Amino acid sequence: MLKKERHDFVMRQINLHNRVLNSDLVQLLNVSEDTIRRDLQELAENGQLSKVHGGALSKSYQSSFDDSDVYAKDAKVCIAKKTTSLIKDGMVVLTGGGTSIIELAKQLPENLNATFFTVSPFVAIGLAKYAKVEVILIGGLFSKNSQVTYGGHVINQLSEINADLCLLGTSAIHPQNGLTDTDWEINQLKKAMFNSSKKAGILCISEKLDISLRLKVASLENIDYLITELDPQSPELNAYRVKTLQIL
Amino acid sequence: MLKKERHDFVMRQINLHNRVLNSDLVQLLNVSEDTIRRDLQELAENGQLSKVHGGALSKSYQSSFDDSDVYAKDAKVCIAKKTTSLIKDGMVVLTGGGTSIIELAKQLPENLNATFFTVSPFVAIGLAKYAKVEVILIGGLFSKNSQVTYGGHVINQLSEINADLCLLGTSAIHPQNGLTDTDWEINQLKKAMFNSSKKAGILCISEKLDISLRLKVASLENIDYLITELDPQSPELNAYRVKTLQIL
DNA sequence: CGGGGTCCTGCGTGTTTGTGCATCATTAAT
């Protein structure tokens, strides 16, 4: 194996997954850690990646942290991190789209071993970096607004799935009216996702609490977990304390 | 053994395997290391390969994952623009993934009215901006390497599709060996895509011409359009002038 | 025929580069 080939291999991994662990590279390339470290060092000097303890990261990925929208972003990261505690090894998880879920896809533990079904291309792309996660993208018509697949074909496929946990972002949630939405197709889609899972969790930034829209997706009783960026004890959430609903 | 013969031999090896070790060449050609070194040096100066410590690598192989390659980017835009001329209103188009196709998705005419089936989430996302284009993302297992959906489920769905035009990027194309690839699953996928379309077009940056890989996808006869960034009349393309193949 | 030129090749020398190992320092995780 030529040095240049190793370098190319590393860059391919970086472009694909935004990161490499140097322990992985040792195995994959069959060379000593020293060699890997020197390779990464050299690539870092050429500005092709940025080296960190234990591996290296893509430069672009690094800079993607300086989002101007730090505020909402923080909340979503917080929500995503809380949500990871619901996902255990071996689970089959079904997810929708939306920024909260996409953030979740970035925050999962490194060697999670699970199966994800998703209707969101963005989520699929995000999940691709986990070596032990099997990703199935559910195909169908692609919605220009919601950026997820939807329609009869998707619903058919969902009927064949039996997931352990369904995770959805939400447009609106309300103590009485439950989960609501404005788009009929997306509404149908979310209902089908509920039906295909044993349990359901809603990722919900606090702005969307106490809002009610035209179309009902599910009532609070059908939801098992509500994950917000707020403290689970906070008064804003009092109205949601239902027997079956766990708040975190 | 004449110098020219050695050079040809080396280039054949490079095209076949994307790499040569100079220790191998010493054995195979029965000459001294110095001679090999001088040969490789000469070929490198002619731009036919790129020499590295211990051997040499194919130029195209190099740049295939080097996204700092500005030329390649330009070329892909050029290819994408040429390709748009093949897509007419009302058509049903089936596309693969890869940077060329993703670029194509950005370059379509604004109010194109067509239906696109694709296995690439990136392409679906790119196509979402065209109001009159219906986008269907074909679902299935998501490949971490190729970033497209693949596998039996995808192939089943492809069998139900009858598209007017199939557009694929390519890993390698060769006058005799046709379209080839290295990954078996992707190979199967591409074959299925050919079978689901009346016509097929290959988007191919010139670096990937005259290269042959392990697995055959299709021969030139099965391809209807070859789109490169080169002038259709350029001598590099002479070998591809087959009755059924339109070059643009 | 034979000298002088060029080109190609292989060998010997010394130099540079790449790699792995041992040791010790540093960092992250609990």
Add this chain to the structure above:
DNA sequence: ATTAATGATGCACAAACACGCAGGACCCCG
């Protein structure tokens, strides 16, 4: 604070390299 993982440094050895030189093949031309 303790422990395990990771990193840095220096060293040794082998592989790859550059360079100069010499012998051989070939050609041109007198």
